Amino acid sequence: MIKRFLHPFTVLLALLFPGIVFAQQTEKIDTAIVSKIKDEGMNRSKVMDILSMLTDIHGPRLTNSPGYKKAADYAKSSLESWGVQNVHFDTWEEDFGRGWQLKKFSLQNLGPVYFPVIAYPKAWTPGVKGAVAAEAVYLDIKKEEDLNQYKGKLKGKIVLFSLPTPVKPGFKPDATRLNDSTLLQMSNADISESFGGRRFQAPTEPQRLAYLKWDLCQKEGAIAVLEASPSARLEDGTVTVSAATVPYPAETPFSKRVSSYKANAPKILPQVVVAAEHYNRMVRQIQKGQTVKLELTLETEFTPSAPGYNVIGEIQGTDLKDEVVMIGAHLDSWHSGTGTTDNAAGSAVMMEAMRILKSLGVTPKRTIRIGLWGGEEQGLLGSKSYVKRTYGERLDKAFPYDSIQLKPGAEKFSVYLNMDNGTGKFRGVYLQGNDKVRPIFRNWMKPFNKMGASTLTLQNTGGTDHLSFDAIGLPGFQFIQDPIEYSTRTHHTSMDLYDKAVEPDLKHNATMIAVFAWMAANRDELIPRK
Amino acid sequence: MIKRFLHPFTVLLALLFPGIVFAQQTEKIDTAIVSKIKDEGMNRSKVMDILSMLTDIHGPRLTNSPGYKKAADYAKSSLESWGVQNVHFDTWEEDFGRGWQLKKFSLQNLGPVYFPVIAYPKAWTPGVKGAVAAEAVYLDIKKEEDLNQYKGKLKGKIVLFSLPTPVKPGFKPDATRLNDSTLLQMSNADISESFGGRRFQAPTEPQRLAYLKWDLCQKEGAIAVLEASPSARLEDGTVTVSAATVPYPAETPFSKRVSSYKANAPKILPQVVVAAEHYNRMVRQIQKGQTVKLELTLETEFTPSAPGYNVIGEIQGTDLKDEVVMIGAHLDSWHSGTGTTDNAAGSAVMMEAMRILKSLGVTPKRTIRIGLWGGEEQGLLGSKSYVKRTYGERLDKAFPYDSIQLKPGAEKFSVYLNMDNGTGKFRGVYLQGNDKVRPIFRNWMKPFNKMGASTLTLQNTGGTDHLSFDAIGLPGFQFIQDPIEYSTRTHHTSMDLYDKAVEPDLKHNATMIAVFAWMAANRDELIPRK
Structure with missing residues (x-):
């Protein structure tokens, strides 16, 4: 792209439209600063x-839980210790709901053959009193008529709620890096517009049946519900687990459903997710006529x-200090691991980028602000609230850009850079359909080309906090990351632990964020919008 | 190999030495029987x-444990129900030692951040009384002088004994099948003679240090010892665990050491192996100055x-019923999973082969005997005892074949076929240096060539019960198996569970064993010896 401008035709073009060439020339790299950032980020990294600290010591960080609070305190005091200014807890405009933490958990198969069961409770599940021993009943329900056989048989029982999860040998590696052909595909891809948000769809038969099963368990007075860790990804005793299910008839619109973290959530049964191999074993034991007793x-x-609440802090700019470049990641996590790749990795990278920038001893023209968000896992709640209060909102979700009401601050906003796809190295940027930033990011990435970051794709990426900015037309971006073990092993699982982080990748990412933030804060213009 | 005999030179050779060609011709495949065996084994499999039953219901099957007894009872009654004769428990000549089973286990990190710890006790470890809460101490000992700092500090503590285990992303798949280039290498390989048995080597510095650490923990009065699941294979919460360590000074010869299953074993500390990711987390917590309290x-x-005791049964032959073809696998297992791939898989394949053979409605010429061994994991104890009592022994282990004293039964022994390398499909046979069986096995394997079994390698394979036969010069073989997840994920681990078995592979193997056993039982000659 950049090279093409040296073509003779380009020179002619430049004479006719000098502004175009000028726009390119402003993206020159400040090599002295880049060298300093790289030196600090690669040789004196604290990432x-x-x-x-965010994982082993203060993790997991379920939104509004004591762990989240401790991690937020740690983030605040760390940022302050590096000289980041105005660090504060940014409270959302309305109640999120309750915090929750696990105080004690054990699931034991007492027999006929004893074994300790690998399992993890869902977040916001209620508990049971003491150690409760009860017979396990397998709810082998494939159609509505099957419900009848369990009437009068679930009281005081622990219910194996789901069908067994098929387990297959791992012929594909858990961890991968993006290869050239995948990157080329991304590079050549057209934009695929998609806006987040769950759309209501006609309830399916399995959804309808699931509600009837939940309803049966509750009405019959089961003690607790066990489900198999879901299939199609990882097994080997790894448990994928998120929030406790509040059962609703399939017809109930999402807007009428109350999540398990809300103070007014309906009473639900204790819910535990069991490793597929152990769950399946119990099902087979029962199917072979054994009486399985659990504790x-x-x-x-x-x-x-x-x-x-979010954690917000900033490095105040100089002559353009009212203008803002923002970097961020969600601080909250699920609860069965320590939320390392989702998303202490992103939070640590952003904190480290702020530390690197403070270490430079020079002040950027624009203000560089960090946002560590809460409630991402419950629907980008923290970043949405922040954007709404600070920059504006989309009044009608059905009409993406037509109903945006911006606040004055939005005019001074340049760009938001987010990370939330695991521990993998940045290999490029998703442009979210904004082709105008292509030459800019192309130039900023040059110091990282040899380290494997060089791909720009028009494609959107979704599912995390840059969407809160993108939703009101503010430039918000995420990076293309090597997948490593994110979707296969760590995302929302009991194995999302510190040892799953890849140190060189996180150093690379923090350094790259620091360079991008510095460039954005010091270029002549704000980042162009779509 | 077979094709070469059709070469003109071969015809000349055949005229000069007709016996050679005759030997080839006797290996004709009884295609009617093979078809029946394949039909039963592939279409009405019970494997x-x-x-x-061996895993979900009666597993794990630690030698002499109640689980082993239940599995042996099940094997005996199953074999009997299929018409297998003389099924009995074959008791070894001397005491093995104690049985052991886990009655209850839970390891909880009470804080400062609560989490339930993924861990598994070593077999034959003593227990603790009730739920014991104690502080964790990390024994950060890299050289002898480091021991001093822990004197007076371990009493009443739970000791993190090992260094952390490095965890790396899984860029290689857990499961693989052998490819042509590996099989070709094996096919072309020369014999690599190696006899089992541990040779005493000069103690290394780490071994010396390990003993000093154990001694310190015992003398100081630690409550229990935790070790990280060892590295270099698998992680993701999978725990590799075998028998409790009885610490001896590194200089003590193996013959003077008493294993933890022996009634006269010295008193040892309770020992637990912790998943690497959780162990490492606790070490980092302690290194960051946290007081970690465990329960x-x-x-x-x-x-x-x-x-x-072993389980032995037989299908009595007709005119050559005093001659014996034997198939077998070890029935015992380690204890943290259900011993599925090590080695319920082998036991189920051998039992299924007997069932298939009984289903044929015809009787073999020679007797086909099954041996399901105990004590394999403690040193091939069951098969060694059986071979010694039945066929003879090697009086001096230093002189492999010179000191063999055979019993009369050995003359009537044809061949022993074993399976003990996980769930993977048979791809060929290790000839254990016996080139004379090559043309025989080549022919027997023909019905399985299209299913991927065609490779013969002169190489030895070790580590399991065919060695007990091989050690006194009797033909004993194992099959080349697809590795699947054996060495990466299931071998001696908490993930050695039923779902790790691959059904088509086990059907294939049972069918192939039935064909091999039938062919061996009905050919004119015994299988040639080395």
């Missing part, structure tokens, strides 16, 4: 220390309903 | 039912010392 210890703690 | 529940049961 793994930060990561360990469940499940002590959970709810904290009072309260507003959620 | 997965047998496997589930250990570890209730174990020892059964009285007693002789070990």
Whole structure:
């Protein structure tokens, strides 16, 4: 792209439209600053220390839980210790709901053959009192008529709720890096517009049946519900688990459903997800006529309903200090691991980028702000609230850009850079359909080309906090990351632990964020919008 | 190899030495029987039912444990129900030692951040009384002088004994099948003679240090010892665990050491292996100055010392019924999974082969005997005892074949076929240096060539019960198996569970064993010896 401008035709073009060439020339790299950033980020990195504090010591960080609070305190004091200014908890406008943490958990198969069961409770599940021993009943329901045979048989029982999860040998590696052909495909791809948000669809038969099963368990007075860790990804005792299910008839619109973290959530049964191999074993034991007796210890703690909060801090700019470049990642996590790749990795990278920038000893023209968001896992709640209060909102979700009401601050906003796809190295940027930033990012990435980051794709990427900015037309981007083990092993699982982080990749990413933030803060113009 | 005999030179050779060609011609395949065996084995297989009974219902099967007894009872009654004759428990000549089983286990990290720890006790570890809460101490010892700092500091503590285990992303698949280039290498390989048995080597510095660490923990009065699941294979919460360590000074010869299953074993500390990711987290917590408090529940049961026993049964032959073809696998297992791929898979395949052979409605010329061995994991004890009592022994282990004293039964012994390398499909046979069986096995394998089994390698394979036969010069073989996830994921681990078995592979193997056994039982000659 850049090289093409040296073509003779380009020179002619430049004479006719000098502005075009000028726009390109402003993206010159400040090589002295880049060298300093790289030196600090690669040779004196603190990213793994930060990561360990966010995970080993303060993780997991379920939104509004005591762990989240401790991690937020740690982030605040760390940012302050590096000289980041105005660090504060940014409270959302309304109650998020309750915090929750696990106090004690154990699931034991007492026999006929004893074995300790690999399992993890869902977040916001209620507990049971003491160690409760009960017979396991397998709910072998494939159609509505099958429900009848369980009437009168679930009281005081622990229910194996789901069908067994098929387990297959791992012929594909858990971890991969993007190869050239995938990157080329991305590079050549056209934009694929898609806006987040769950659309209501006609309920399917499995959804209808699922509600009837939940309803049966509750009405019959089961003690607890066990489900197999879901299939199609990873097994080997790894448990994929998120929030407790609040059963609703399939017809109920999402807007009428109350999540398990809300203070007004309906009473639900204790819910535990079991490793596929152990769940399947129990099903086979029962199917072979064995009486399986389980002992469940499940002590959970709810904290009072309260507003959620983000951690915000900034490096104040000089002559353009009212204009803002923002970097961020969500600080909250799920609860069965320590939320390392989702998303202490992103938080640590952004904190480390701020530390690197403060270490430079020079002040950027624009203000560089960090946002560590809460409630991402419950629907980008923290970033949405921040954007709404600070920059504006989309009044009608059905009409993406027609109903945007911006606040004055939005005019001074340049760009938001987010990370939330695991531990993998940045290999490029998703342009979210904004082709105008292509030459800019192309130039900023040059110092990282030899390290494997060079691909720009028009494609959108979704599912995380840059969408909150993108939704009101502000430039918000995520990076193309090597997948490593994110979708196969760590995303929302009990194995999302510190050891799954890849140190060189996180150093690379923090350095690259620092360079991008610096460039955005010091270029002549704001980042162009779509 | 077979094709070469059709070469003109071969015809000349045949005229000069007709016996050679005759030997080839006797290996004709009885295609009617092969078809029947394949039909029964592929279309009416019971191998997965047998496997589930040996694992889900009666597993794990630690030697002499109640689980082993239940599995042996099940194997005996199943074989009997299929018409297998003389099924009996074959008791070894001397005491094995104690049985052991886990009654209850839970390891909880009480904080400062609560999490349930993925871990598994070593076999034959003693337990602790009730739920014991204690502080964790990390024994950060890299050289002898480091020991001093822990004196007076381990009493009443739970010790993190090992260094952390490095965890790396899984860029290689867990599961593989052998490709042509590997098979070709094996096919072209020369014999690599190697006899089993541990040779005493000069103690290394790490071994010396390990003993000093154990000694320190015991003398100081630690409550229990935790070790990280070892590295270089698998992680993701999978725990590799075998027998409890009885610490001896590195200089003590193996012959003077008493294993933890022996009634006269020295008193040892309770020992637990922790998943690498969780162990490493605790080490980092401690290294960051946190006081880690653990709660250990570890209730174990020892059964009285007693002789070990195998399960033996047979299909009695007709005119050559005094001659014996034997198939077998070890029935015992480690204890943290259900011993599925090590080695319920082999046991189920051999039992299924017997069932298939009984289903044919015809009787073989020679007797076909099955041996399901105990004590394999403690040193091939069951098969060694059986071979010694039945066929003879090698009096001096230093002189492999010079000191063999055979019993009369050995003359009537044809061949022993074993399976003990996981769930993977048979791709060929290790000839154990016996080139004379090459043309025989080449022919027997023909009905399985299209299914991927066609490779013969002169190479030895070791580590399991065919060595007990091979050690006294009797033909004993194992098959080349697809590795699937054996060395990466299931071997001696908490993930050695039923779902790791691959049904088509086990059907293939049972069918192939039935064909090989039938062919061996009905050919004119015994299988030639080395």
